[in-house]
Amino acid sequence: MGSREFSRGRRVVARLPHGGDLLAEIAAVAEAHGMKTAELRAIGALQHARLAFYDQQAKEYHEFAVDEPVELVSVLGNVSQRDGATAVHAHASLAGHFGGTIGGHVAPGCTIFACELILQELVGEPLERAYDEQTGLPLWRGL
């Protein structure tokens, strides 16, 4: 276990563009405001979605598509850095006409219908991701 303290910085509110990719648009907002580390939350709707589940034994993501319009009930995640680029890590709960919710790790390919994003900047030494041997995941380095 490791931890580090950050101060709360700026809070940015954004309306993400119709037709954009959820992860890419979140990264673009963070970059536009020069945020290296932030926490994020969002709500809205997607035209279709692509989520993933991490197989802890195989150490690989299994992606699945949701090929219909869904409500974006909740998106929680964070922004940090990986190999000098903005890395958005987000999980989402989705609801559709199927009468329930599904969720998972947000993968590229979530097409925005409408989305309201709030980014809370965390001020301090930027969090960096690096490959973690034990989990096979790009986890925060130095924590």
Ligand code: ZN
């Ligand atoms: Zn994840």
